[in-house]
Amino acid sequence: MGLQSVTLLILGLVSYSYASCPICGGVDQELDEQLRTVRDLAVNWLADQQNVDGSWPDVNTQNAILGLQLADQSWLAGQGLGERLLTKERLEYELMQYLLPWRSKRRRPLKDLELGGRRLGQYILALNASCISADDFYGLNLNSLMVRLLKQFPEENFNNYFQYSFAILSLCSSETNILKKALVRLARGFDASRPCVSQFGLGNSGHSIDTLSMQVMAMVCARGQAIDKNVPNWDSILSTRVQCIMDDQNDDGSFGNAITTALAIQALTAANASLTSWDCVDAVEFLLTQHTEGDFGGVGSTAQIIPILGCNNFGSLQNAAITCPLHSTTVTATPILPPIQPGDNSTTFQVKVVVNNETETYSVTILTGENLYYGMIRLADVNSDFTFETSDSAFGQSVDAINGVADDADNSLYWTIHIGQEGTYAPKGIEGLYPSEGEVYLFILTDFS
Numbered sequence: 076m077g078l079q080s081v082t083l084l085i086l087g088l089v090s091y092s093y094a095s096c097p098i099c100g101g102v103d104q105e106l107d108e109q110l111r112t113v114r115d116l117a118v119n120w121l122a123d124q125q126n127v128d129g130s131w132p133d134v135n136t137q138n139a140i141l142g143l144q145l146a147d148q149s150w151l152a153g154q155g156l157g158e159r160l161l162t163k164e165r166l167e168y169e170l171m172q173y174l175l176p177w178r179s180k181r182r183r184p185l186k187d188l189e190l191g192g193r194r195l196g197q198y199i200l201a202l203n204a205s206c207i208s209a210d211d212f213y214g215l216n217l218n219s220l221m222v223r224l225l226k227q228f229p230e231e232n233f234n235n236y237f238q239y240s241f242a243i244l245s246l247c248s249s250e251t252n253i254l255k256k257a258l259v260r261l262a263r264g265f266d267a268s269r270p271c272v273s274q275f276g277l278g279n280s281g282h283s284i285d286t287l288s289m290q291v292m293a294m295v296c297a298r299g300q301a302i303d304k305n306v307p308n309w310d311s312i313l314s315t316r317v318q319c320i321m322d323d324q325n326d327d328g329s330f331g332n333a334i335t336t337a338l339a340i341q342a343l344t345a346a347n348a349s350l351t352s353w354d355c356v357d358a359v360e361f362l363l364t365q366h367t368e369g370d371f372g373g374v375g376s377t378a379q380i381i382p383i384l385g386c387n388n389f390g391s392l393q394n395a396a397i398t399c400p401l402h403s404t405t406v407t408a409t410p411i412l413p414p415i416q417p418g419d420n421s422t423t424f425q426v427k428v429v430v431n432n433e434t435e436t437y438s439v440t441i442l443t444g445e446n447l448y449y450g451m452i453r454l455a456d457v458n459s460d461f462t463f464e465t466s467d468s469a470f471g472q473s474v475d476a477i478n479g480v481a482d483d484a485d486n487s488l489y490w491t492i493h494i495g496q497e498g499t500y501a502p503k504g505i506e507g508l509y510p511s512e513g514e515v516y517l518f519i520l521t522d523f524s
């Protein structure tokens with residue numbers, strides 16, 4: 076593969092992760108650029124809220140991971156190996172906290188499971204978004220468990236149609252067969268004669284836009300199954316609900332607060348609602364004013380809002396083309412880079428390699444616009460003191476060793492990348508980082524034990 080095709084491949088992957096945009100039918104290019112800028116801010120802000128133990132605050136680990144992956148399908152893939160393992164293992168660990176006490180019981184009665192349908196739905200979606208199988212989660216089929224939980228609805232921990240819709244979304248996103256009865260219940264909702272009403276009617280016209288939006292996303296996602304199973308009136312109920320959401324748009328473009336507005340845009344986009352029947356641009360513009368440096372009012376609300384910043388919704392996971400690691404270990408040849416000629420635009424930055432408090436500092440010159448990976452190749456070419464090894468996965472090149480010091484899984488030592496100073500974890504892997512003049516990148520062998 077020549078340099079050109081390697082470059083094309085990388086560019087191709089980057090734009091693919093944003094493939095489901097433009098927003099609002101692409102009528103407004105400037106809006107699309109603003110959306111992208113705010114998405115990047117929100118992804119960075121939400122990623123920064125991760126605690127050192129890998130969790131996100133207020134029981135939001137699963138929500139943050141799902142939101143991040145829907146906003147940027149290569150977010151997890153772009154992390155260093157250590158960060159990626161920490162995130163995935165934390166997700167599994169938290170879910171296990173709910174499942175272990177129940178799993179150890181002989182008959183496993185559902186009433187002893189401390190996990191309602193909504194939360195299990197969040198975990199199933201987050202697992203799929205992280206390329207972890209929910210069909211065989213340490214021997215448990217979580218999708219089957221969800222099918223059983225749906226039959227218990229309504230019960231104490233699982234009793235409204237916002238939660239119910241989330242549960243349906245998790246099953247249809249993992250392409251699990253949903254029983255006709257469960258689909259009929261989704262269509263019927265709280266009051267069969269009034270499809271827009273839920274028990275928490277809060278909006279202008281007496282219904283909850285949050286719940287309606289979730290119902291619409293779930294109905295769009297499960298539509299294929301519902302039509303196959305002849306669930307009565309599916310499409311007419313769906314369009315009634317879509318209409319109720321559109322009718323509730325305010326003059327400023329909003330549908331309520333930032334979360335409500337984001338959920339409404341997700342639902343209307345999922346349902347491909349006609350752009351002449353609601354004001355998509357105003358709604359998105361309103362939403363884009365609702366953050367401070369990417370923070371939409373906390374971890375929980377930002378996690379619910381960011382899928383739409385990547386033009387996704389809670390029902391679009393199966394189309395979102397999440398970047399997953401390959402299980403094979405195909406090796407791509409290191410790209411051969413053209414030499415830098417006088418007159419080329421170049422960028423010079425620093426690489427520091429830190430092992431056991433010992434720091435080596437290198438100056439690196441790249442053609443302006445090349446990524447950190449190319450910088451490492453150029454550095455190794457001109458400086459025999461610097462060596463590195465990467466391995467190839469669909470996650471991109473992942474650093475395995477620098478200057479002969481390798482990741483050491485037995486002792487939980489992994490190479491991590493920091494920008495500027497220790498502690499500032501880079502948001503992407505070496506192929507997603509584009510050094511600018513004078514910047515400092517640190518590679519630190521970090522102890523995760």
Ligand SMILES: *[C@@H]1O[C@H](CO)[C@@H](O)[C@H](O)[C@H]1NC(C)=O
Pocket residue numbers: 202203205206207208209210247248249250392393
């Ligand atoms: C995620 O769900 C899709 C179906 O939407 C399925 O094809 C895929 O295998 C799932 N991923 C994992 C890791 O289970």
Ligand SMILES: *[C@@H]1O[C@H](CO)[C@@H](O)[C@H](O)[C@H]1NC(C)=O
Pocket residue numbers: 347348349350
């Ligand atoms: C969405 O609706 C437009 C017309 O309103 C139509 O041209 C388009 O094919 C629809 N897309 C999908 C995916 O249904």
Ligand SMILES: *[C@@H]1O[C@H](CO)[C@@H](O)[C@H](O)[C@H]1NC(C)=O
Pocket residue numbers: 418419420
């Ligand atoms: C260098 O950058 C300037 C400004 O971005 C541009 O006009 C010029 O064509 C570039 N030169 C080369 C050799 O790429």
Ligand SMILES: *[C@@H]1O[C@H](CO)[C@@H](O)[C@H](O)[C@H]1NC(C)=O
Pocket residue numbers: 431432
């Ligand atoms: C690194 O330096 C700190 C203090 O400067 C010291 O406490 C620590 O033991 C050193 N670690 C190693 C691995 O040498």
